[in-house]
Every structure is written in structure tokens, then in C-alpha cells.
Amino acid sequence: MxxxxxxxxxxxxxxxxxxxxxxxxxxxxxxxxxxxxxxxxxxxxxxxxxxxxxxxxxxxxxxxxxxxxxxxxxxxxxxxxxxxxxxxxxxxxxxxxxxxxxxxxxxxxxxxxxxxxxxxxxxxxxxxxxxxxxxxxxxxxxxxxxxxxxxxxxxxxxxxxSGLTTYSALKKFGPLLARQPIAIIGAGGLGLIALGILKMLGGKGAVVVELDPRKREAATAAGALATIDPRAPDTATQLRQALGGAVLGVLDLVGSGETATLAVETLDKGGRLVIVGLFGGAMTLAVPLVPMKALTIQGSYxxxxxxxxxxxxxxxxxxxxxxxxxxxxxxxxxxxxxxxxxxxxxxxxxxxx
Ligand SMILES: [Zn+2]
Ligand SMILES: [Zn+2]
Missing domain, CATH: 3.90.180.10 (Medium-chain alcohol dehydrogenases, catalytic domain)
Structure with missing residues (x-):
């Protein structure tokens, strides 16, 4: 047998x-x-x-x-x-x-x-x-x-x-990683591993946006520079302050209509949004913001x-x-x-x- x-x-x-x-x-x-x-x-x-x-x-x-x-x-x-x-x-x-x-x-x-x-x-x-x-x-x-x-x-x-997905997504930010902290939306399995890989790549670190207080705590333990609750009315301002100025990189590991909208509206000129999460939903894109801010919106799979x-x-x-x-x-x-x-x-x- x-x-x-x-x-x-x-x-x-x-x-x-x-x-x-x-x-x-x-x-x-x-x-x-x-x-x-x-x-x-x-x-x-x-x-x-x-x-x-x-x-x-x-x-x-x-x-x-x-x-x-x-x-x-x-x-x-x-x-x-x-x-x-x-x-x-x-x-x-x-x-x-x-x-x-x-x-x-x-x-x-x-x-x-x-x-x-x-x-x-x-x-x-x-x-x-x-x-x-x-x-x-x-x-x-x-x-x-x-x-x-x-x-x-x-x-x-x-x-x-989860490791490969975050590694490949982080690489898409290129030299920005070593110049400036980025924002990471979502501190699930991907978010936490992203913090570790970012450090290995010689990155300046990341500010993490996450709804769940337990996951925010885990993000802090994994080395996040700061964590932000996206339900706060001044999320964008907090993010800009925590990043110490311009918001040039957002890694969206949630991938909902809300998170992508937050990213597009918060990014400064020359900014890049890399979307990885597949939570789902749709967004209304204010099209002139894309050329005016010279935004790059990129998917990573x-x-x-x-x-x-x-x-x-x-x-x-x-x-x-x-x-x-x-x-x-x-x-x-x-x-x-x-x-x-x-x-x-x-x-x-x-x-x-
Ligand atoms: Zn998978
Ligand atoms: Zn093939």
C-alpha cells in the first residue's frame, strides 16, 4: 500500500x-x-x-x-x-x-x-x-x-x-527609501514584515497608518517611527508631521477606496503611491492632481x-x-x-x- x-x-x-x-x-x-x-x-x-x-x-x-x-x-x-x-x-x-x-x-x-x-x-x-x-x-x-x-x-x-510582496513593492520606491521615511498603510502581516525589510534595505523607516490599536502596538514594536489612527479627522496633517515634511512615498497594503484616496490627497509633488492590498472598493480620482503633483500610482503584485x-x-x-x-x-x-x-x-x- x-x-x-x-x-x-x-x-x-x-x-x-x-x-x-x-x-x-x-x-x-x-x-x-x-x-x-x-x-x-x-x-x-x-x-x-x-x-x-x-x-x-x-x-x-x-x-x-x-x-x-x-x-x-x-x-x-x-x-x-x-x-x-x-x-x-x-x-x-x-x-x-x-x-x-x-x-x-x-x-x-x-x-x-x-x-x-x-x-x-x-x-x-x-x-x-x-x-x-x-x-x-x-x-x-x-x-x-x-x-x-x-x-x-x-x-x-x-x-x-508576504515577504516577497513587500520586498518587491518597497523596491519600487527606489532611492527615496534611503532619503526619506515613507508612509505604510496597514499593519497586518504585510505591514509588519515591510518594516523589517525596509530596515534591511537601508531605509529611513516608516510611519504606519492603522485602524486597530493592537496592530498599531505591534507596528511600534516592529520599529515604526510613529503610528496614526486613520479615523482621526487630521490624519493627513499628522502624517505630514510624523514624516517630517513632504509625503513622497505611500505604500498601501490595505488597498481600499478610502486608503487610496487618503494617499492621493496626502502625497506631495513628485510622490509615489504603490498599491499592494486587495481589500477592495473603488475611488474617485481627482484627475488634475495626477499631473499637477506629478504623481505615480503603481500597482505591485x-x-x-x-x-x-x-x-x-x-x-x-x-x-x-x-x-x-x-x-x-x-x-x-x-x-x-x-x-x-x-x-x-x-x-x-x-x-x-
Ligand atoms: Zn499570499
Ligand atoms: Zn507565462
Whole structure:
């Protein structure tokens, strides 16, 4: 009899994740089998569970037709290589790795440029094929594995999505980071890890805008220069004061109509807004402000496989960002997703089989 594995799967939108057992896969061709050490629970897993994004004005972007259910969630996976297909070279049994889930078709223009995360026909782990809410994960090719050496695999798992997403978004501010503090909207898992990565990049730091007092506290502990409650009537003034003058960079990790509006109205001439969050909603853009203030409004979506390797090198040199990691047994996958959906998670939940 073949060895079995367990996984937690999305079987229908808005339905509690179900536990399944299936035969443990045998890697063929270039495939690599990881024994999962940790699988991060990400906000986009909540969106997958919901089956859509909110575009505002009662419009929704559904991906129900693009997902094949049942699907094992989990796109932030760390583990140990336990089996190799006959053509899988360049990685050794026993290697401790994180799996880059951002796998493209390798044929489209984005993939040819190395931007597999922007592929038009993605094959992402935990989205388009089974992910890491399981005790084993099949990775199609060793090129998607980044060795992490002595780094703690459980703490490293979130580098794959929340780490990479913030790293790639922060890089879009370029030399500004070293010249001036920026504003970060949102101190969830992404906001806290962003503070740590900003420091590693030699940044001047960030002022954090966040509704939840517990998350503001966590942001202070993670090194925020100041924190601001966006419900205050003078949020923009407070932000300008805390940043010590001009507001030239805003990283919006919430991505709601309100947060993007706050950013556009607060940014000074030459300012840049990078939107990462997918909370949803719509904004009315005062169009003349874009040319008059020479604003750049840029979206940032995850990051490339090469950027993930850069990030692991950065973390190996500077140490893991001081983000709280809430380790929970894999059997609590459904509860963890529910807690995240209700805003009850500080930092990052990592499921441990
Ligand atoms: Zn994610
Ligand atoms: Zn592609």
C-alpha cells in the first residue's frame, strides 16, 4: 500500500476547509517532493475562499471559473526535500527550502522576462494547483526551490508571499527609501514584515497608518517611527508631521477606496503611491492632481522568482524580520483562515503539520 498524506482543501466557496487523505505523490520528471515544515496563511487565501475580489460599486471580480476545486490552499510553504524525480537536478535530498509558488507558463512575454508572477496563464502553487496546507507538497521543478540553510523554516515560509510582496513593492520606491521615511498603510502581516525589510534595505523607516490599536502596538514594536489612527479627522496633517515634511512615498497594503484616496490627497509633488492590498472598493480620482503633483500610482503584485532569491539572501545576511509568527497545528487550518478573515490575527499564522 502506498503511503498516504493529509491536506486541507477548499471544496466550495464560503465552505469550511475540509481534511482529505490521498496517496503521497511520487515525483516524476523534474518534480521534487517536499515534506512540509510550515505553510503560511495569507490574506489571499481568504479571497480564494470567498471566490472573488470586491471592485467597488457593487462590482466583483470572480475567479470561480478559473479555480479547479477541490484545491489544497497554501502558497507560502517551507519544507525539506524528501524525494526527487529522475530529472530533478541541482537540489539534494534533505535540503531545507522554501517553494516559490509563482510558477508561470515560461512561454509568454512576462515569463520570458523572468516575471513568472505576472504570467497570463499561471500555475501557482496553492492557487492553480495544490499548495502547502498539507504534509507534503509537490513542486514541478527544482528552479522553484530556494535553499534557506539554517533559517527557521516555519518563520521563513511567509517570505514566499508576504515577504516577497513587500520586498518587491518597497523596491519600487527606489532611492527615496534611503532619503526619506515613507508612509505604510496597514499593519497586518504585510505591514509588519515591510518594516523589517525596509530596515534591511537601508531605509529611513516608516510611519504606519492603522485602524486597530493592537496592530498599531505591534507596528511600534516592529520599529515604526510613529503610528496614526486613520479615523482621526487630521490624519493627513499628522502624517505630514510624523514624516517630517513632504509625503513622497505611500505604500498601501490595505488597498481600499478610502486608503487610496487618503494617499492621493496626502502625497506631495513628485510622490509615489504603490498599491499592494486587495481589500477592495473603488475611488474617485481627482484627475488634475495626477499631473499637477506629478504623481505615480503603481500597482505591485507579489514579486518574481529572482526577487525571492534576493530576499532570502538579504534575510540570511540580516536575520529574519521581527514579525510575530503564530505557529498552529495543520489541523487548525480552517480556524486560522477564519481568524484571519475576521481580523483576529496579529502577524502571520504558519500551519505546522
Ligand atoms: Zn499570499
Ligand atoms: Zn507565462
Amino acid at each position: 502506498r503511503a498516504m498524506m493529509q491536506c486541507y482543501q477548499l471544496t466550495g466557496f464560503h465552505q469550511e476547509l475540509g481534511r482529505s487523505e490521498k496517496p503521497r505523490p511520487e515525483p516524476t520528471g523534474t518534480e521534487v517532493l517536499l515534506r512540509v515544515a510550515g505553510a503560511g496563511v495569507c490574506h489571499s487565501d481568504v479571497h480564494l475562499w470567498e471566490g472573488s475580489y470586491d471592485l467597488g460599486a457593487e462590482r466583483k471580480l470572480s475567479f470561480a471559473d478559473r479555480l479547479k476545486l477541490p484545491l489544497t490552499l497554501g502558497h507560502e510553504t517551507a519544507g525539506e526535500v524528501v524525494a526527487l524525480g529522475p530529472d530533478a537536478t541541482g537540489i539534494a535530498l534533505g535540503a531545507s527550502c522554501i517553494a516559490c509558488s509563482w510558477i508561470g507558463c515560461r512561454e509568454c512575454v512576462a515569463c520570458e522576462a523572468g516575471d513568472e508572477h505576472l504570467c497570463t496563464a499561471p500555475r501557482f502553487l496553492g492557487v492553480n494547483r495544490d499548495g502547502g496546507y498539507a504534509d507534503y507538497l509537490l513542486v514541478p521543478h527544482p528552479r522553484y526551490l530556494v535553499e534557506i540553510g539554517d533559517l527557521d523554516p516555519v518563520a521563513s515560509a511567509p517570505l514566499v508571499c 507579489i514579486g518574481s522568482p529572482a526577487e525571492l532569491s534576493e530576499l532570502v539572501a538579504l534575510v540570511s545576511e540580516h536575520g529574519m524580520p521581527a514579525t510575530p509568527v503564530d505557529r498552529r497545528p495543520l489541523a487548525q487550518a480552517a480556524q486560522a483562515l477564519d481568524d484571519l478573515r475576521h481580523g483576529k490575527v496579529v502577524g502571520r499564522v504558519v500551519l505546522v503539520p
